[in-house]
Amino acid sequence: MRTANGRRGRWSLRALGLGYLTVLLLAPLVVIFFKTFEHGLAPPIEAVTSPDGLHALKLSLLMVAIAVPLNTIFGVGCALLLVRHRWKGNAVIDSIINLPFAISPIVIGLSLFLLYGTKGWFGPALSEAGIEILFSVPGMVLASIFVSVPFVVRETVPVLQEIGTEQEQAASTLGANAWQTFRRITLPAIRWGVAYGIVLTTARVLGEFGAVSIVSGQISGETETLPLFVEKQFTNFNTAGAYGASVLLALLALTTLLAMNVLKRKEDA
């Protein structure tokens, strides 16, 4: 009786869990791939390789090229400070770093919009100096950095805690200076954790929509990243373009997933 019940329970749980995943995640994804290539490869490829599409792709890559290295250097340094240097302020820094996880991207975008806008604290002074932040690339970069601040820190801290300090102590006893110890001992030990953080940062920067949409002004061919391009194409009823760019972004997301899995395995090994 018990086993029959248990078996029935197991199958109904499987049906519920996997059914839910199918309806919510897998089926929509399959349909969008199908719809994109319904009329062959040409329409989506044409849309993505149009001048505006290419520009959006380039701009998205530029965001990654600036925001990811900055947040990586900051993240590793900040993780070292948090784990290895006890300080009263650490708890405050730790909480601030988590903020971008919990704040709406729209709220982030609006904050930057207000700070650098014509009536904002910095806007007037900067525009007098000839520096435009809003509706141009610098503002979009600031938004991308804001939303992706936490990832490298959050992934590096637990690894640093876990590796301990014995090897580093040995290195410094043997006469290695701080930089040598870091480069030869610490960095190799935390590299997969950092790499995991970098992958998450990249995915977030590539996909960011809300914050960037507010500060960019969404000018086609000028301040449009790929996600903004998707929205513009969709609202202009160019579904081929919207689906084409979406599938490109989805493929990048799947690559991210793959990288996450590989790195996770290396980290555990």
Place this chain on the structure above:
Amino acid sequence: MEAHASTAAAPRGSGFRLPWVGAGLGRGTVALYLSVIVLLPLAALVSQSFEGGLSTFWTQVTSPQAVRSLELTVVCSLIVVVINAVFGTIIAWLLVRDEFPGKAAVNAVIDLPFALPTIVAGLTLIALYGNESPVGIHLVATRAAVVVALLFVTLPFVVRAVQPLLIEMDRDMEEAAASLGASNFTIFRRIIFPNLLPGLAAGVALAFARALGEYGSVLLFAGGLPETQVSSVFIRSQIESGNNTGAAAVSVVLLVASLLLLAAISLIQRWSSRHERSTSGNAETGLTVMPMSGMSPTEKEVDDEDR
């Protein structure tokens, strides 16, 4: 683990540390970076929301449209976290306790909503549940669309928060309960559920925070009709119509909600690490760990736990 924890706690001179001046300089740099990137913009937001004084702030926040959008956001987010708490726990259970072909793939796919840009998530849902739906379900510009979009983007939180706890859980108690004649439901209610509660609570809080602020996926799928306008979309419409103070006021409400949820998560973690002497040493340093960003525990961890 214990050894690591004690060395980490060892006094000065242990391991790679920045020299004293370096640590000071580092702290200064970190503080400056976080101030410029995160704190100053948020300060500008708060200042703008109170520009017309407290009464203007209150008028903006209590305007019928603002209240309607906030209500819709909170109600939809609550529905979503309840559904995802149930299904997230079921999926986590399947991934830890069950064996079925394709399990590794399912485990990887869970993180897809973390990796997929939200605007693509919205468009993906439109492809299946939009006006040209191949299955004849039309959800675009309905409140159901808000719920489905939020379900999609918050799916991984509960799964990833509950999964490690299920892996760590000792099965002796369950077997003891079963041998004493407890039914499956009783075992779940009295033994499994209390053990999962801290992870479940943290996952739900994170999912709730994400749902409250979600924008991209809801924008296209649910549209900006007055009756489907969540707070983030409302804020956007206020910016477009030039009402910066109104936009900032509603943003501050969302910001406060985020802060409260983060505080709740950190309390939950402190409470659970005190209960079970966390192995990762977080109890000692007090640093938070986010059950997010696809920390899928692998089989190897299970082996380590057993050893």
